[in-house]
Amino acid sequence: MIRLESVRKVFPGATAPAVTSLSLEIPEGEFVTLVGPSGCGKTTTLKMINRIIEPTSGTIEVGGQDVLSIEPHLLRRSIGYVIQQVGLLPHRTVEQNIATVPRLLGWPRDRIEARVAELVEMVGLEHEMRDRYPAELSGGQQQRVGVARALAADPPVLLMDEPFGAVDPIVREHLQMEFKDLWRRLGKTVVFVTHDIDEAVRMGTRVAILNIGGVLEQYDRPEEILANPASEFVARFLGEERGLRRLGLLPVSSATLERGPVVDVSAGPTEARAVMDRHEVDWVGLLDGNRLLGWVPASEIGSTPLRDLEPREFLVRLRPDDSLRRALDAVVTSRTRVGVVVGDEGYLGMLDVETVAEEITE
Amino acid sequence: MTIDWDWIRRNLLEGSIWQATQEHLMHTVIAVGVGLIVSFALSLAVLRWPRTYAPITWVTGILYTIPSIALFTFLVPIFGLTSIFTAQVALVSYTLLILIRNIVAGIRGVPDHVVEASRGMGMTERRIFLDVQLPLALPAIIAGVRVAAVTTVGLVTLTVIVGQGGYGLFILRGIGRRFLTEALVGTLLAVLMAIVIDRGLVLLERLATPWAQRRRPA
Ligand SMILES: Nc1ncnc2c1ncn2[C@@H]1O[C@H](COP(=O)(O)OP(=O)(O)O)[C@@H](O)[C@H]1O
Ligand SMILES: [Mg+2]
Numbered sequence: 001m002i003r004l005e006s007v008r009k010v011f012p013g014a015t016a017p018a019v020t021s022l023s024l025e026i027p028e029g030e031f032v033t034l035v036g037p038s039g040c041g042k043t044t045t046l047k048m049i050n051r052i053i054e055p056t057s058g059t060i061e062v063g064g065q066d067v068l069s070i071e072p073h074l075l076r077r078s079i080g081y082v083i084q085q086v087g088l089l090p091h092r093t094v095e096q097n098i099a100t101v102p103r104l105l106g107w108p109r110d111r112i113e114a115r116v117a118e119l120v121e122m123v124g125l126e127h128e129m130r131d132r133y134p135a136e137l138s139g140g141q142q143q144r145v146g147v148a149r150a151l152a153a154d155p156p157v158l159l160m161d162e163p164f165g166a167v168d169p170i171v172r173e174h175l176q177m178e179f180k181d182l183w184r185r186l187g188k189t190v191v192f193v194t195h196d197i198d199e200a201v202r203m204g205t206r207v208a209i210l211n212i213g214g215v216l217e218q219y220d221r222p223e224e225i226l227a228n229p230a231s232e233f234v235a236r237f238l239g240e241e242r243g244l245r246r247l248g249l250l251p252v253s254s255a256t257l258e259r260g261p262v263v264d265v266s267a268g269p270t271e272a273r274a275v276m277d278r279h280e281v282d283w284v285g286l287l288d289g290n291r292l293l294g295w296v297p298a299s300e301i302g303s304t305p306l307r308d309l310e311p312r313e314f315l316v317r318l319r320p321d322d323s324l325r326r327a328l329d330a331v332v333t334s335r336t337r338v339g340v341v342v343g344d345e346g347y348l349g350m351l352d353v354e355t356v357a358e359e360i361t362e
Numbered sequence: 363m364t365i366d367w368d369w370i371r372r373n374l375l376e377g378s379i380w381q382a383t384q385e386h387l388m389h390t391v392i393a394v395g396v397g398l399i400v401s402f403a404l405s406l407a408v409l410r411w412p413r414t415y416a417p418i419t420w421v422t423g424i425l426y427t428i429p430s431i432a433l434f435t436f437l438v439p440i441f442g443l444t445s446i447f448t449a450q451v452a453l454v455s456y457t458l459l460i461l462i463r464n465i466v467a468g469i470r471g472v473p474d475h476v477v478e479a480s481r482g483m484g485m486t487e488r489r490i491f492l493d494v495q496l497p498l499a500l501p502a503i504i505a506g507v508r509v510a511a512v513t514t515v516g517l518v519t520l521t522v523i524v525g526q527g528g529y530g531l532f533i534l535r536g537i538g539r540r541f542l543t544e545a546l547v548g549t550l551l552a553v554l555m556a557i558v559i560d561r562g563l564v565l566l567e568r569l570a571t572p573w574a575q576r577r578r579p580a
Contacts, residue, residue: 050482077484087479091497091573101483133573149483159482 002026002049002157002189007058009044009214018044019214021058026206028156031183031190033204035197037237041214042193046159049191050079062157077101080150080158080188084165086142088134094120094145095130101153119148124178140171147179151186160192164199176203197238201226201245209234223249243360244325252327252341253320255359257349260338262287265307272301283336286311290346295336314340320348328356366543379547385527386555389518393450394511397457404458405465415466422459430456430517434524444525453517457510464506468499501574504567508560515556519548529555 003026009019019041026032034042047053049060051072060067067075088097095116102112120127123144134142143163150158164172164179180203183190194200200207201222209217209225211233218230226246229235238245262285263272272284282298286306294311301309316330318341330339331353341348373379404422408415425433433452441447472495480490522530529548536545568575 052478052482073481073484073486075484076482081479081482083475083479083482085473085475087473087475087477087482089476089480089494091494091571100480100485104484104489133576135573136576146479 001028001061001063002191003059003061004045004049005059005061007045007048007060008056009041009048009053010056017056017213019048019055022214022216024208024216024219026189026191028189029187031180031192031203031205032208033192033194033200033206034208034210035194035200035237036210036217037212038195040210040212042195042210043161045210045214046161046191046193049157049159050076050081077104077153078155078157080155082143082146082150082158082160082163084162086134086146086166088142088145088149090134093131093133094125094137097134097145098148098152100149105153107153115152119151122151122182123148139167140175143167143175147182151188156189158188158190160190162194163192165194165196179203198245201249209237244328247325247328247356247360248323250324250359251320252318252322252324252339252351255324255327255351255355257341257351258355260340260350261285262292262347262350263306264288265293267306269301269303269306272306273298281336285314285340285350287347292317292340292342292347316340317342319343324356324359327351328353331356365546366541369541369543370547373547379532379551382527382529382531382548383551383555386515386518386529386552389449389453389521389526389528390511390514390555390559393453393514393518394457394507396450397454397461397510397514398507400454401458401461401465405462405469408462408466409469418462419459422455422462425455426459428455430520431523434520438524446526448524449518449521449526453514453521456513456517460509460513461503461506464502465499468502468506469495471502472498497571500571501567504563504570508563511559511563512556515552515559519552 002024004022004024007019007022008017010017022041022045034045036042044053048055049062049067051067054068062075062079089100092100098116098119099112102115107115116130117127120130125141125144125148129137129141134145137145143166146163150160164175167175176199192200192203194203200209204222206219207222207225208219211217217237218225218234220230223246225234226238226242226249229238229242235242261275261279261281261283263275264287276282276284276298283295284298284301285295286293286309292314294313296306296309296311314336315334316339318327318330318339320341320343327339327341331337331351338350338352340350370379404418408418428436430452433455434448437448437451441451469491476494476498477490480494481487485493518526518528519530519533521528522534529552532544532548532551536542536548
């Protein structure tokens with residue numbers, strides 16, 4: 001756990017404090033994103049945790065220990081640190097870069113080697129890259145090495161300052177998802193600075209929104225912040241598409257699914273027509289037990305048994321862990337105006353615009 | 363005028379060319395070596411107390427601009443006419459400006475984020491200097507040593523006026539006796555030595571900085 005209490009930082013010669021008086025508790029295992037406009041004190045706050053910047057006043061505790069009571073270089077060996085420019089050592093190979101902290105800690109050679117191999121795999125690098133120099137890697141690969149290096153000595157806490165800010169949007173999204181997965185597996189406490197609200201709500205289990213001077217505007221779960229912004233500032237910072245962003249965070253499984261206009265292929269045409277009438281639609285979904293076969297338009301339902309019809313595919317099949325934002329997209333682009341949800345066990349149900357809209361306003 | 367090949371053959375065999383080569387090289391190596399040590403110490407001061415940079419470059423800059431003949435002559439009353447100190451104090455003085463500038467620029471040129479990441483991983487300041495900043499400054503430092511060494515090889519030819527050996531003796535004597543061969547041998551060998559040392563240092567740089575040699579477009 002990380003605890004900041006009334007932390008203040010005034011840089012020498014500055015007229016206003018970079019961080020005025022910040023109190024923040026980061027429970028163990030949480031992924032906390034610090035987000036706010038440029039110059040609001042995010043980086044300063046982060047760097048005070050590993051004492052790259054010394055606070056003017058206040059206390060900071062990591063794992064119950066006052067950081068000011070620990071030698072800075074010893075403190076830092078127990079805290080992973082990743083920055084936007086990565087800061088890999090240009091004169092050291094990938095392998096040597098990753099081994100930096102274990103070496104400082106005096107691990108034996110074979111233990112370091114085994115750990116490096118494990119990390120290279122963990123962050124998705126090729127093994128043949130171990131002997132390359134940083135200049136021989138792409139931006140995305142460098143950032144992976146940066147993450148591997150920060151994780152090398154298995155520190156309980158990871159500090160990250162806009163770690164994916166320097167790579168192009170496609171690579172960034174990829175790295176974000178991979179890193180979130182990695183975090184789920186490793187269970188580290190992460191403090192992650194970003195100026196990008198989308199990244200903040202997508203990555204964080206909690207989001208701290210900071211205003212100029214390090215003023216904490218809101219600190220809560222991302223869904224909660226998007227649903228109930230605590231202030232005018234937060235609402236403005238969240239921007240136009242708050243509702244859609246919120247949907248991006250909620251899984252399909254959180255919505256109430258309906259069975260919808262579906263019949264089993266063993267049923268007769270009459271029953272199919274009855275289902276369509278009840279739902280006031282001109283198509284019907286066909287099930288074979290739990291298996292969703294597809295849909296047929298009303299015009300094709302005559303006297304032929306349903307089993308002999310050729311059903312059309314639903315273009316998008318949603319899974320329970322897909323986001324409602326994706327579901328909404330599926331709904332508005334599909335001919336049938338519904339999103340069908342299929343899990344490992346087979347057909348789960350469908351949702352329409354109304355169902356999704358309810359989730360936005362909830 | 364023709365080249366007196368016989369003179370060259372005789373002097374090579376008797377060893378006076380060989381001896382001059384050794385003396386010339388010794389003066390160069392000592393001057394650059396001592397210059398490097400002194401520059402290093404002064405650079406450390408500059409890096410720790412940036413305010414000392416201006417006065418240090420001011421003084422070494424003045425030393426650098428004093429005509430070398432004059433500097434040798436000023437030092438004679440202090441160390442004596444034929445003392446190696448007279449020659450070396452002057453030679454070392456000339457290396458300081460270029461070496462200090464390159465060492466300081468090399469260390470300061472290490473990207474901030476590399477130093478910050480190193481600090482963030484828990485390296486001590488001393489280790490950051492030795493394991494990160496110094497190796498990364500090597501190309502700049504070696505570039506400075508190359509210029510200093512080449513300049514020094516040239517200046518050592520003048521130490522003959524304060525009683526030292528080296529190729530300068532051939533040049534001075536050859537001109538005095540209007541004996542072209544001897545003057546030419548002294549001049550060309552000095553040029554050759556400068557080139558060999560320069561190339562050698564380039565090679566050393568390549569070996570010492572493998573990371574800067576391999577570069578694939580990312
Ligand atoms: N080393 C420093 N010296 C003086 N002022 C600084 C220093 N670092 C940051 N600041 C100032 O402190 C404020 C907060 O900076 P920072 O924490 O970097 O903001 P953010 O990371 O949120 O963009 C800014 O006004 C910035 O100019
Ligand atoms: Mg910042």
